[in-house]
Amino acid sequence: MSAEWNELQTQLPVWLEASRQRAASGKVAAYIPELANAPADALGMTICDGHQQALTAGDCGLQFTLQSISKVFTLLLALMDQGEEGVFAKVGMEPTGDNFNSMLKLELVDPGIPFNPLINAGAIAVSSLIHGATPAEKINRIAAFFQELAGDAALKINEAVYLSETKTAHRNRSLAYFLKANGVLEDVDVEEVLEVYFKHCSIEVNCMHLARMALVLAFDGADPVSGRQLVPRRYVQIAKTFMITCGMYNESGAFAIRAGLPAKSGVSGGILALVPGKYGIGVIGPALNSKGNSTAGVHLLETVSNAFDWSLF
Numbered sequence: 001m002s003a004e005w006n007e008l009q010t011q012l013p014v015w016l017e018a019s020r021q022r023a024a025s026g027k028v029a030a031y032i033p034e035l036a037n038a039p040a041d042a043l044g045m046t047i048c049d050g051h052q053q054a055l056t057a058g059d060c061g062l063q064f065t066l067q068s069i070s071k072v073f074t075l076l077l078a079l080m081d082q083g084e085e086g087v088f089a090k091v092g093m094e095p096t097g098d099n100f101n102s103m104l105k106l107e108l109v110d111p112g113i114p115f116n117p118l119i120n121a122g123a124i125a126v127s128s129l130i131h132g133a134t135p136a137e138k139i140n141r142i143a144a145f146f147q148e149l150a151g152d153a154a155l156k157i158n159e160a161v162y163l164s165e166t167k168t169a170h171r172n173r174s175l176a177y178f179l180k181a182n183g184v185l186e187d188v189d190v191e192e193v194l195e196v197y198f199k200h201c202s203i204e205v206n207c208m209h210l211a212r213m214a215l216v217l218a219f220d221g222a223d224p225v226s227g228r229q230l231v232p233r234r235y236v237q238i239a240k241t242f243m244i245t246c247g248m249y250n251e252s253g254a255f256a257i258r259a260g261l262p263a264k265s266g267v268s269g270g271i272l273a274l275v276p277g278k279y280g281i282g283v284i285g286p287a288l289n290s291k292g293n294s295t296a297g298v299h300l301l302e303t304v305s306n307a308f309d310w311s312l313f
């Protein structure tokens, strides 16, 4: 075992309890009513390395839905289905500086394609690019891909969260119809695209699943356990770049300066992060800051990254 791993083992629970205090300044997301039931002061982290070792601290037993973290992986699947040209005809490569559910920029650019695949508008466009004749076929392919990456064939949709979101998603619905009008959603039924999008956001995981999924990205698309290349390296490179520039929404710049790691957050309070060539990291902390990122989770990731000088920069 490396000295770093040993120190992580002793320090992680200490750092975690210090970061947990930050949860008090955040709020659990309530715009999807079912998410409001999550425990506000929970905080957990799992770190996996390439030698089948895992470290856990805090509330790692908590189950939560992927929400926006799923967007990284639907992007990878869309790239595998359509290639770079197919995907980037429908979605851009630039950060917005706006909230994740904003529609502001869709009217300001020509063509009116979403700025990037990690904002809601971009992820809805990406959902329409996944191969499959029906929404069920698409979501089955997405679930199978996520299961393979997470190393758990039992991953499934949390139906209560899915129903809660689909009933209340007036803003996402309007974004999607706007995309249809702009010609971004071609030859597809808007409601069917939304079904796929809400369902992949509602896939339920724990910190270990996030850490395993992140580990594949940390090893350039290869599963370090089996040695199998699950995703082409080039597509992982694209995904990691988006995670740095847009993964923490309009807090991505600050997070890149403070932690310097590719990461992706979700409104359930999950964060997936990675240290290239070394670790996959899963975090849950349901209380969010004003940008929609886990307030205690961000603090803990920054603490650990600084302690070991993990920043890419």
Ligand code: DON
Pocket (backbone or CB within 6 Å): 066, 067, 068, 069, 100, 101, 120, 165, 172, 198, 201, 249, 265, 266, 267, 268, 291, 292, 293
């Ligand atoms: O579309 C939504 O609003 C949610 N299903 C996902 C948003 C999300 O996780 C944004 N994250 N910070």
